[in-house]
Amino acid sequence: MKRLILAISGASGIVYAIRLLEFLIQEHGVDLIISQNSMAVIKSENFHELIDLENMRDKFSNSNLNIYSDADITAPTASGSYRTDGMFIVPCSMKTLSAIANGYADNLITRTADVMIKEGRKLIISPREMPFSSIHLENMLKLARIGVVIAPPIPAFYHKPETIDDIIDFVVGKLLDCMGIENNLYRRWNG
Ligand SMILES: Cc1cc2nc3c(=O)[nH]c(=O)nc-3n(C[C@H](O)[C@H](O)[C@H](O)COP(=O)(O)O)c2cc1C
Numbered sequence: 001m002k003r004l005i006l007a008i009s010g011a012s013g014i015v016y017a018i019r020l021l022e023f024l025i026q027e028h029g030v031d032l033i034i035s036q037n038s039m040a041v042i043k044s045e046n047f048h049e050l051i052d053l054e055n056m057r058d059k060f061s062n063s064n065l066n067i068y069s070d071a072d073i074t075a076p077t078a079s080g081s082y083r084t085d086g087m088f089i090v091p092c093s094m095k096t097l098s099a100i101a102n103g104y105a106d107n108l109i110t111r112t113a114d115v116m117i118k119e120g121r122k123l124i125i126s127p128r129e130m131p132f133s134s135i136h137l138e139n140m141l142k143l144a145r146i147g148v149v150i151a152p153p154i155p156a157f158y159h160k161p162e163t164i165d166d167i168i169d170f171v172v173g174k175l176l177d178c179m180g181i182e183n184n185l186y187r188r189w190n191g
Contacts, residue, residue: 002085003029004179005077005116007070007109010037011091011128013153014045019172020090023183029064031077031084032056033108035096036070070107077112086122086179087112091153094129094136100148101139117146124149124178126171149178159187 004024008017024030034042034050042050049055053067060067068075076082089096089109096109105111116123125148129136140150151174155167166186173185 001028001064002181003031003083005031005033005084005087005112007033007035007087007089007092007096007112008038008042008050009035009089009091009093009096009109010039010041011093012041012045013091013126013128014038014042014047014050015168016126016153016171016175017090018047018050019168020088020175023172023176023185024181025060025063025065028181030066031075032065032067033070033075033077033112034067035093035107035109037093037095068108070109072108073111075108078108078115080115080119084116084121086124087116088175088179089113089123089125090175091128092125094127094139097125097127097136097139097143100125101142117148120147122149122179123147124151124175126151126153126175128153151175151178158189 006021039051056067099110100113105114113123144150153171155170159170161167169185173183176183
């Protein structure tokens with residue numbers, strides 16, 4: 001069992017985070033951080049259960065899940081002394097990407113990412129924008145050069161998806177692969 005952090009920032013693609021969360025809490029401890037700015041996206045993408053953090057806590061009360069707002073800078077994940085195996089940021093906005101690339105640790109998500117980097121722990125971010133500007137790309141390159149995994153939610157079609165869920169599971173399966181977590185969420189290429 002691992003202890004993992006999942007941060008949701010205000011980019012489109014909340015569905016990937018939900019699917020990842022559902023998978024992780026089956027076997028792992030999860031610290032979930034939700035950005036205040038993501039609330040507008042969460043509403044527009046119809047994941048209303050995420051808006052009320054108290055409801056979320058009730059819903060997942062039997063699992064090893066902690067939920068924090070990104071305003072809670074005193075949460076355990078803000079310190080390197082809190083043991084974790086790594087962090088996902090899914091989806092990652094260009095604003096959060098920029099803050100991390102520049103060490104601007106102004107909220108719990110960017111501070112926790114800063115901790116992952118300074119402690120040499122796994123940080124996997126799924127930046128979502130289209131198109132990317134050269135600023136976005138430079139920020140990604142800066143992070144990739146220090147070992148941050150840049151894993152945007154780009155689907156493939158060689159596994160012959162038949163439903164939107166198949167496409168979502170492909171992206172989530174690849175994110176789990178990046179963290180070294182066993183999964184059979186998508187059909188792998190066998191030659
Ligand atoms: C409906 C909606 C969709 C958005 N989608 C994106 C997106 O895909 N990528 C992105 O970088 N920002 C997107 N934004 C803008 C971010 O939410 C905004 O930059 C915000 O400041 C990000 O803050 P955060 O990273 O702290 O969550 C979106 C905003 C809204 C309201």
